[in-house]
Amino acid sequence: MSMEQKVVFTKRVATFQAELSGRGKPESLFRDIGTLDPRKVDQVDQGHDAEDLDKVSPGLLVSHEFFMGDHLYYDIPRGPFRSSHDWLSAVLNIIIVHQTAVLEKTDDEDEKEDAEEILPVARKLLSLVPKVFPPHLDEAETTALYHHDLHLNNILVNEEGEITAVLDWECVSAMPLWMATMVPKFLDEPVREEEPQRDMYMDEIPEKCNDENEGKNELYFIHRMEYETTQLRKVYNATLRELWPEWPLEESYVELDFFQAISQCDGIWVKKAGRWADCMEKGQTLRFEDLWGGGLGLKQQ
Template sequence: MPAPPARDGLGWDDGGLYVKPIWTREPSLVDIENLCRKELRIDTGDTCAVSFRAEGAFNKLYLIEMNQGKSLLRVSLPVHPHNKTRGEVTTLRFLRDRTDVPVPEVIAFDDSSDNLIGFEWILMEMMPGVSVYKRWRTLTMFQKVALVQRVAELQTQISLKSFSKIGTLKSSDHFDYDVGRGPFRSSYDYLMSYIEIIIKDYMTAIVEAEDEEDKEDAEAALALARRLASLLPKIFPSLQCPPERTVIWHDDLSLQNILVDEQGNITAVVDWECVSATPLWVATKAPKFLEGPSREKEPVRQDYADEDSEQPSAPDGAEDELDNEGKDELYWIHLMEYETTQLRKFYHASMCHLRPGWEVQVSESSLKADFLGAVVRCGDGFHLRRIDQWVDLIEKGECPRLMDVLEEGLAVL
């Protein structure tokens, strides 16, 4: 894929499967301290300790410790100057004002790089709790059900606050393309813009291919993208009047992005960085932490091997390290699949109770959601043959679920 243009502090690594943003210079801890002292009005003699906390695809997170408490400063790369930072701030403030979703208060922000640290930043409240990912194995199933119930309640609140346009699907790294970035009036416009980006990507990849295999892969993906473009108007009308109803949808609501207290109660929902208003049919999906393969039978712990003591373990303090309690990792994978299968059912039942007509909305949205899934996977270059197979079946008037085709490899009749 072509590398986007560089900006001050931002470079691109195109040496792997994907083009990834990289920091060409590190934010200065001294400059961050000076910025925070100014914004938080901390006197020179008072404590203002800055330490690195975490890093995401586009940002670095710093912990600010003061006499009066703690805050977080998120410093962002200029992948989508002004818009991404301002969009996140607007989303957080909207949720705090209009819903009960526990999100951090924005203390101050700058959506330009013309400041003390030379990057866009958001200074926000530090929310209590730890990620439910770290506590998941210690929670009872009753506590997990209660958490899913609360997520359904919060999602219902969000979905009742609607808009009439669709935001950009992702913070685009295709700055030079002559394609629309939204806001979009209809799902058709929204998805056509996405597919146009994919087509342009693969056309460039064909020209720049280093060998015949890379060229053939790009040609296959390009052909599929064009098939999806042809299928688009059969699923989504090109004219939408009145405009579609849209809602805020957190498409990365993973266990890492939900904070809980010791009892498993939700204390915060974080990482709203690239969240936008999406068509209502997108928001009929289960949250990300409930996605995954189905497993109806609960795994029996004794049926699994003990953990190999000679197997290398994660480094001490590793972010994703969990206690396997002496059992092989496969047991925990199967247990998670079983639990999420049951919790998905409970989430759906909760939404049906909270939102009359929800079951009909989900049923009517399934093909649209699958089409979006096919477009996303086409852009990533994965499962091309099976997505082609799924398109064949749709064009024949059948309606298999995309995940069934991807997992089972259904034969085209």
């Protein structure tokens, strides 16, 4: 695709996200966090009168955090959840239960070391959940459909670049509105504002030259992708702001960063999640993305 075609495609994905999130359509919003009950969805799809059915509503949350490996068997709430507080607390409790079980059962020293590093971070994040997400709500949190895996392999287009289908819906659920401010997977690349200049990069060695790399070193194409993705993120955000004026982007940074810290706290980036949690505990605001670039960007709350 040319850059112009990529811009058009990105705007179409933003339009899809706005529609999926119930923009301007209160009837498309839900209460509670969870995956839609497939039995009710099937009944509607099969031609039953939707008015004769109970409104399709969130049920148990189908998410890899809840069903991968031994997680399926832990005695942990699985939804529907009334609030972000309840949902994220359940995710962290799964991590804590799992890592505690690892310490008790494994003889592998590396696994023990990992668990000993993960557990204090997960526990600290759990203690901080009420600081960002209210634990008690008068009514269940407003939610909307969210597709968590919008990478290019899951978006089909025709020759004109029009979206013809979106795939991989099995884990699509009603999620908090702040989740809708996350960029799609295909736009999730490092920030690069300066356009890479082709002649500043080394040529590829003759043995690796082919039509695909056009004789240029791979690093050029990596930086080119990062630069284009950075520009396309701006297009995506601007389009959503235009279509959905109340889109809660600026208000959702802390929630998104908290979610990122939870997502990374039981993996190879646990140290970064721990640093973020330490700053949050001290009343400092640190963008999680700043941890990747080395800058702290701290602000006092």
